[in-house]
Amino acid sequence: MKVTTDDTRPVAATISSAPSPVATSVTLLPELTRVAMWVTAVVIAVSTAGAVVTLWWPATAGFTGADLVKARLDALKIGLSIGVGSGGVVALYLAWRRQHSTEADLDNRERTLAHQQAVATTT
Known part of the structure; x- marks a missing residue:
């Protein structure tokens, strides 16, 4: 296989058997589906309604008037505090996922750049 450089001289391309920096593993998060999001919303709504x-009724039995x-x-x-707190936990989870995804993407780009620089120095 021949590769041409800017000065039009053919250069032999070699494939190195050494492991590249891109070959390291990246942990991927499972995809959030619509079903999972709806189930979470329903669970939060039901737990809020259940608490209320x-x-x-049972906790206020025996009270009258102002009490x-x-x-x-x-x-x-x-009950509403439970609902808001549950929503806050979900929001924190989504923020963690977004941060994890951003960091994984940046790490992948850095490893790709290092690999490209290593290939460029060998050719």
Whole structure:
């Protein structure tokens, strides 16, 4: 196999048997599917509703008047806090995935550049 350089002299191309820096393994994250995202959203909604319902009726049994209103308002606050907290955990997970993906892409580009420079110095 012949490769031509800028000065049009043919140069023999060789394939090295040494491992290249690009050959190192990269851990890939599994793809986030629509089904997984919808299941997560449904689980968060159901857990929020479950917390509100559980705290709304059984936890407020026996209260009357102002105490009942206060206890039910607290139940609603706790249930919605669970929903918001769960959404925050999902947002942190997605931010971690994005950061991991960006770092993996940068690492891959750096290894590709190092490989290209190594090939350029040998030819």
